[in-house]
Amino acid sequence: MTLVLRELSVEAAGRALVDRLNIEVEAGRIVGVVGPNGSGKSTALRCVYRALKPTSGAVLLDGTDLASLTLRDSARSIAALTQESHTELDFTVDEVVALGRAPHASGNHPLTARERALCREAMDRLDVTHLADRSVLTLSGGERQRVLVARALVQEPRVLVLDEPTNHLDIRHQVELLSFLRGSGLTVLTALHDLNLAAAACDSIAVLSSGSLVTTGSPAQVLNPELIRKVFGVDATVVHHPRTGTPQLVYDLAPTGTPAPADALAEGPHS
Numbered sequence: 001m002t003l004v005l006r007e008l009s010v011e012a013a014g015r016a017l018v019d020r021l022n023i024e025v026e027a028g029r030i031v032g033v034v035g036p037n038g039s040g041k042s043t044a045l046r047c048v049y050r051a052l053k054p055t056s057g058a059v060l061l062d063g064t065d066l067a068s069l070t071l072r073d074s075a076r077s078i079a080a081l082t083q084e085s086h087t088e089l090d091f092t093v094d095e096v097v098a099l100g101r102a103p104h105a106s107g108n109h110p111l112t113a114r115e116r117a118l119c120r121e122a123m124d125r126l127d128v129t130h131l132a133d134r135s136v137l138t139l140s141g142g143e144r145q146r147v148l149v150a151r152a153l154v155q156e157p158r159v160l161v162l163d164e165p166t167n168h169l170d171i172r173h174q175v176e177l178l179s180f181l182r183g184s185g186l187t188v189l190t191a192l193h194d195l196n197l198a199a200a201a202c203d204s205i206a207v208l209s210s211g212s213l214v215t216t217g218s219p220a221q222v223l224n225p226e227l228i229r230k231v232f233g234v235d236a237t238v239v240h241h242p243r244t245g246t247p248q249l250v251y252d253l254a255p256t257g258t259p260a261p262a263d264a265l266a267e268g269p270h271s
């Protein structure tokens with residue numbers, strides 16, 4: 001399924017949080033959305049999983065405006081891992097994962113054998129089977145995140161929308177999750193803070209700044225020192241993975257001994 005954000009705008013408190021954003025994710029491709037804090041990544045994604053109504057523009061799924069579908073119908077195609085994926089209820093991991101079937105269920109029937117197998121497979125894939133009977137309230141941040149990804153997979157979506165899916169994950173689980181996404185055949189739109197993970201995992205990267213799209217293209221096209229400096233205010237050097245050629249950024253820290261800005265200010269009047 002192709003996902004298109006077309007001239008998407010969201011306004012709140014008299015300003016544009018997202019301004020005429022155009023992003024296309026071709027079927028089976030992974031597009032990463034990157035940008036500084038507050039640049040509008042989550043706001044744009046919230047329109048795709050329908051937690052937010054765009055002020056103007058549209059989100060199209062294979063050419064159909066999501067606004068013309070019921071929430072339940074879009075949930076059959078689009079699963080989301082969100083910043084608001086609360087797990088405050090005292091449910092077991094098993095129960096939370098099974099909730100992924102909700103958009104497909106008619107009435108309050110128990111899961112079918114096929115659905116139970118689907119849950120087991122997703123839990124195995126996300127390495128949470130050993131947690132099945134635990135209350136989600138007792139999980140670590142990374143364990144909870146993996147349970148929520150398992151729940152999203154159980155939804156059998158064609159499109160996955162992920163807001164910082166590697167949050168809280170240790171490096172093995174980050175690599176496993178992104179490797180899985182690459183081989184999944186799903187259409188994926190994901191916000192990522194880690195530009196190197198984005199370069200390794202995404203077919204294309206969309207860079208946001210102050211709600212607008214700065215540029216979009218392959219990691220090699222997008223991740224260059226000029227852009228990183230302009231958008232993030234950071235100096236970086238681009239190196240290439242010796243085997244895959246994937247661009248990776250090495251960040252230049254301030255030289256040792258350089259006072260942090262707060263220290264510099266504090267010292268100001270005395271020096």
Ligand SMILES: Nc1ncnc2c1ncn2[C@@H]1O[C@H](COP(=O)(O)OP(=O)(O)OP(=O)(O)O)[C@@H](O)[C@H]1O
Pocket residue numbers: 012013017035036037038039040041042043044
């Ligand atoms: N309901 C709202 N009313 C007013 N401003 C809002 C609202 N929701 C978000 N914002 C503002 O919109 C901007 C974009 O927020 P958003 O969460 O989309 O950024 P982000 O790129 O996901 O940031 P981060 O990297 O910090 O997660 C921020 O300045 C935020 O404070």
